Amino acid sequence: MQSHTIEPFSNNWAYLKAELTWLDRVLGMAIARQRQETKVVDRVARSRVDRVTSHWWRGLVTLEGEAAYDSPVENPRQRSIIPKASYQQQLEAKIKVSQQSGIVLGLPLLCSRLQLGTAEKNLLLMALAPEISRRYARLYNYLQETEHPGATGLPTVDLILRLLCRTDADWRSLRQSLTEDSALIKHQLLDLRSSHAHPLLARPVKLPDSLVNYLLADQPESHALETLLQTPPCSAPASPLSPLSSPTQNLWSALILPPALLADLQHLCHRVQFAQQVDEDWGFAAGLQLGDRVGTIALLVGVSGTGKTLAARAIAQTLKTPLLCVDLAQLHQDDVPSLLQAIATQAPPVLLLKSAECWFGRMSALPNTVLHQFLALRRQQQSITLLSVHQKHSLAAQWRRELHPLLAFPMPTQAERLKLWQQVFPEVVPLAELDWEQLARLPLSGGDIHTIARDAAIHAAASDTKLTTQHLIQAYERVKGQTRGRKF
Structure with missing residues (x-):
């Protein structure tokens, strides 16, 4: 495909739909294969022991004329469930054209920022899918044989590695992305929701809500990503406990x-x-x-x-x-x-x-x-x-x-929001004449006001102008759209 024939994605959601189409193909092939294997085992197995040990005897008994293997990594002849590389190459080319056109795509921006590879991007996509549709949760439960009312619907490390890895080297490399030294874990972008007493392969993988909101935003932005990657102000401390810094102002x-x-x-x-x-x-x-x-x-x-x-x-x-x-x-x-x-x-x-x-x-x-x-x-x-x-x-x-x-702690009243707005700007900030009453009518918390004021100040500084009411209204629409998935 020539670059001049490639059209950019219209927005972040159009990009995610294309990624989910790829994931649907991967899951569809995996489910078809699992159903065929289950049918074969059911026809031959005579006891629970037969079912548990099927990965041994299926390699010894001729069924359908082809020996079976327990691990997708161990069989060099098996058909890969991963789409051909050309599809991924076309997708990457479309992402590049979109970025050149000024269209911000949340997941590629995150991967570029942390220098993540395609396998790590697909890992994040698999963990994101149940946040978009419960259909993926049901598919994951089926593939993991966890179809019961208490099943989480989250993909386990084992399922992710099985679906995304074709070789031993791929398996080892992607597993390394789930260890404490990896960028995903250091920045708390993955939640392995289980005790360390369980094997890593058995742990379900979930994305934190803040990352989900960023990836699903109408217009993901780089400053929102940087905020996401910052260490939380109240984080789990090592022993001894670490105090927050002491301010000088009252x-x-x-x-x-x-x-x-x-x-x-x-x-x-x-x-x-x-x-x-x-x-x-x-x-x-x-x-x-x-x-x-x-x-x-x-x-x-x-x-x-x-x-x-x-x-x-x-x-x-x-x-x-x-x-x-x-x-x-x-x-x-x-x-x-x-x-x-x-x-x-x-x-x-x-x-x-x-x-x-x-x-x-x-x-x-x-x-x-x-x-x-x-x-x-x-x-x-x-x-x-x-x-x-x-x-x-x-x-x-x-x-x-x-x-x-x-x-x-209630949400502030309009009169209280007026005070919050009037005290949020440091004295050195170059302010134009602000419409304080208009700002006070916006239904915000004190934390929201601080976030919006800082975002507006960044845009004012970038354009080398005084900070105006319009800067603040635009920041309000941008920040609230990111945090709630819609424009106000």
Whole structure:
């Protein structure tokens, strides 16, 4: 095919449809082959043992005139289920023409940024497919013989390697992409959803929601990719725990929250600051019994960007101590014991656990005894433990009853959004006359406002102009379209 006959993809979705057409061919051939093999085994097998050992006896008994093999890597004569290279070459040529035409394609942009090969790109595509259609989940379950109500519908490492690898070298190379030294794992772009006690081949592969949203965006952009590849501000720490950096400015002034909520947050600081004076100087220690609670465990409830993390940082700043922060959604199950040990050893005065439903939700894998011991230990220490969730009902009722206080972070009102807009720009930013009232009417959280302001500033700097209301409206439409898959 000559380059002048190649038309670019019209958009990112048209590109994904072409990739999914290729995946459909791969899966269709794999299913046809598995059905044929199942038919042969069913005709000969007389017991469960016969079925389990079919990969041995099928190589010894002549069935349909051709010996069978257990592994696609071991049989040099078998017909590959991978489409011919020319198809991939044509696809790559079409991607290149699209990029030259200024059409941004999410998955190729990611592969270019991390220097990923075709096999790694196809690995990501296989993991993305169930996020697009449940049909792929059903096909994966069939190929993995996991057709039961509790099946995840996610492709396992074994299935991915079987479908994408034709030689031993291919198999070893792609497997290396799933180890800790690979770019995909270092940037947390793959979630191998199982314990390390299970073989790597048996682990289901899932993409994090942030990556799925980027790959399915109408207009994926490079700055969104860079944000995605940055290390999360609250990540699973190694032992000892790593604190967040301490800011120099007064963080309470940056919090635009209802007065009652601000008072409750500041009272958490008072419980630590004045406990010694009240207990020792004012005599309340005499009434305390061994095991009385001195530590506070509060539940922070609110959607992303409403100020929960900023409030935790303000508390730590007031108490002149680092904020130790862990996002439990980023923590592998095997790392939980070392984290609990690090918390017990270091006894951080202020601890923020984001995505607390991972431990205290209905689907938690942690035993209740472990969680009770964790809460009891934190209550025995002069400390503040903040559990952060988007919705309080994501926690099991038994744990909600034990956490006090419950602090709800609402979406800001229009008047509060006006204040947030007016304080989000550093003094050195060259601003044109902004329509503050128009900006305040946009239904945004404080975190959204910061993201949009920064994105607009980048575009203003690139065009060497002052930052205008139009820059901000365009950034609003762009950012919200990426995060929710549609334009506002």
